[in-house]
Amino acid sequence: MPKITYNTHDNKTHTIDVQNGLTVMEGAIQNDIPGIDADCGGGMSCATCHVYVNEEWLDKLSVKEDGEEDMLDMAFEPKKNSRLSCQLIVSDTLDGLVVNIPSKQG
Amino acid sequence: MIKTDVLIIGAGPTGLFCAHQLGIIGLKCEIVDNLDKAGGQCIELYPDKPIYDIPAIPECTGEELTNNLLKQIKPFNVNFHLNQRVEELKKVENRWHVKTNDNKEFDVASIVIAGGVGSFEPRKFPVKECKKFEGNSLFYSVKDKKIFKDKTISIFGGGDSALDWAIELSNTSKVNLIHRRDGFSGAESSVQKVKELNDQGKINLYTKYQMESVSGENKIDSVKIKHDEGEVKEIKSDYILGFFGLIMQLGPILDWGLNIDKKKVEVNTENFETNINGIFAIGDICSYPGKLKLILSGFHEGALAARGCFKYAKPDEKLRFEFTTTSKAAQERLGIKND
Numbered sequence: 001m002p003k004i005t006y007n008t009h010d011n012k013t014h015t016i017d018v019q020n021g022l023t024v025m026e027g028a029i030q031n032d033i034p035g036i037d038a039d040c041g042g043g044m045s046c047a048t049c050h051v052y053v054n055e056e057w058l059d060k061l062s063v064k065e066d067g068e069e070d071m072l073d074m075a076f077e078p079k080k081n082s083r084l085s086c087q088l089i090v091s092d093t094l095d096g097l098v099v100n101i102p103s104k105q106g
Numbered sequence: 107m108i109k110t111d112v113l114i115i116g117a118g119p120t121g122l123f124c125a126h127q128l129g130i131i132g133l134k135c136e137i138v139d140n141l142d143k144a145g146g147q148c149i150e151l152y153p154d155k156p157i158y159d160i161p162a163i164p165e166c167t168g169e170e171l172t173n174n175l176l177k178q179i180k181p182f183n184v185n186f187h188l189n190q191r192v193e194e195l196k197k198v199e200n201r202w203h204v205k206t207n208d209n210k211e212f213d214v215a216s217i218v219i220a221g222g223v224g225s226f227e228p229r230k231f232p233v234k235e236c237k238k239f240e241g242n243s244l245f246y247s248v249k250d251k252k253i254f255k256d257k258t259i260s261i262f263g264g265g266d267s268a269l270d271w272a273i274e275l276s277n278t279s280k281v282n283l284i285h286r287r288d289g290f291s292g293a294e295s296s297v298q299k300v301k302e303l304n305d306q307g308k309i310n311l312y313t314k315y316q317m318e319s320v321s322g323e324n325k326i327d328s329v330k331i332k333h334d335e336g337e338v339k340e341i342k343s344d345y346i347l348g349f350f351g352l353i354m355q356l357g358p359i360l361d362w363g364l365n366i367d368k369k370k371v372e373v374n375t376e377n378f379e380t381n382i383n384g385i386f387a388i389g390d391i392c393s394y395p396g397k398l399k400l401i402l403s404g405f406h407e408g409a410l411a412a413r414g415c416f417k418y419a420k421p422d423e424k425l426r427f428e429f430t431t432t433s434k435a436a437q438e439r440l441g442i443k444n445d
Binding site for chain 2: 043074076
């Protein structure tokens, strides 16, 4: 199973096995990773699952839809490597992915 | 003070259907919501997006679902109290007194919290100093546009609110529009208009910039903005407006003594009552083993919570289970005339 690493704002690292097909957001929610709220439940309509993806992974991810970029306008401190984790579907290609969770989601 | 049987907190689909179920069994209710219209997340987050899993409705939008629910509860003449949030809760003998931040007071036998993921509040700037100026020279909505006349306004955001206010205020004020990227999420016609006004020198458009800091004594004097590539600009500003949409927050409900775990209120699955007698929670805000965050689950929870409210509203009466197809009482309440 692919391993996803979530770095939380309190400098803790959580490396978790996330099943293929789940989203990076679902992996966080199911394992109680703090800082990913996912208020809308994965509908790309709230920006509370916002993460910063480590640079080396950016080109391995699916391309952002317009809707995702629009929602990121609303996110807390968006940066170039910002993504909504509900839009990142876990697969073997993403084994080892590292995401950083912002200090807060709203 | 408004006296009624039940106060529903939240006018999303779950709250609306609960009002229907209360009406069917002959209970009166009032609904409070912090948004300016009914519909909750359906209307605020995805009015135009299709929903495919409402039983017997193959496809509808959030707006259509809301309108149909409103139509369904029309016979019960439910009162809505919008643009306000519940603040205080007090137990008075065997009733509840609830007060909103708009000073509306309710005296009810029970309360149904159908608050979704919380009440919608404007999303704020991450920059700390902003808090100090909030309400005097920094705003997240426009209440009185006259105060901006002949002043310099820096507007942040790329959605319709930001674009519309930039266009509108450019008639009477000096407007800076600052957005974190070249693309905008607002309507294309507004984007074109803003670009035209920028070319004519009526709006100063700064894209790929975000707020770095604000400064001023009692009111804002200037704001520093930082480009993606690191360059920082300081621009003079009398006022700052931020339009980053809404975020949901639980607010004062957190202090009511309810059992809350991960922003959700714990309930039983018999009638969705919380740990406090007479307070029920339904829809996305409640949690119990097996909870599914679906609208249809909210409907089920609302139907049972409504029946749970009955014994508090009418302690001396017994509730009989009836079908709307055959119940004369229910049909009367629905305003249906039988020959």
